[in-house]
Amino acid sequence: MNLKSLSMVVLLAVASFSSTANAESCETPLADSMGAMKKNIRSFMGAYKSGDSDMQKQYVAELVKLAKAGADEMPLKADGLSGDAKQEMIDSYKAGMEKLVEQFVELEQLVAAGDSSGIGAQMKAIQDHNKASHRKYKKKC
Numbered sequence: 001m002n003l004k005s006l007s008m009v010v011l012l013a014v015a016s017f018s019s020t021a022n023a024e025s026c027e028t029p030l031a032d033s034m035g036a037m038k039k040n041i042r043s044f045m046g047a048y049k050s051g052d053s054d055m056q057k058q059y060v061a062e063l064v065k066l067a068k069a070g071a072d073e074m075p076l077k078a079d080g081l082s083g084d085a086k087q088e089m090i091d092s093y094k095a096g097m098e099k100l101v102e103q104f105v106e107l108e109q110l111v112a113a114g115d116s117s118g119i120g121a122q123m124k125a126i127q128d129h130n131k132a133s134h135r136k137y138k139k140k141c
């Protein structure tokens with residue numbers, strides 16, 4: 001490799017490193033626990049499809065815990081606001097997370113009752129709430 005192509009490689013490496021660093025500026029403890037929720041939902045769906053109710057119970061209990069912890073955080077998007085607007089976003093985000101906790105508690109009850117079609121409908125409702133909440137509270141990074 002000659003000097004010119006070596007410096008191109010170095011330049012490309014630096015450019016790709018700085019774009020990763022930018023993406024990381026949106027990495028928050030909340031984004032981490034949301035990521036853990038996503039994994040647990042996937043695992044829950046696996047256990048649901050294979051009819052393993054013990055594993056479903058385990059994953060849903062973890063989801064309740066993660067959603068409760070997330071309700072004590074605040075969205076990064078609120079940092080860009082001030083005064084009443086900021087407080088309103090924090091309060092409404094918290095209400096959204098409390099609704100998610102309730103949805104997971106209901107899911108837990110459906111799992112305990114072995115209500116398979118109820119579980120399917122509840123997962124759909126959780127997904128809808130997830131999408132609507134991300135539109136409102138998730139900063140585009």
Ligand code: HEM
Binds near residue numbers: 029030031035038041
């Ligand atoms: C099952 C439900 C949910 C799942 C699986 C989920 C998953 C995720 C994931 C994976 C991320 C980070 C990665 C990305 O950029 O996409 C994220 C970010 C975020 N989610 Fe959720 N989410 C759920 C529900 C909610 C709800 C109900 C709210 C609000 C009431 C919410 C608010 C946020 C916010 C604000 C962020 C950005 C992180 C930050 O501001 O620090 N999410 N979510």
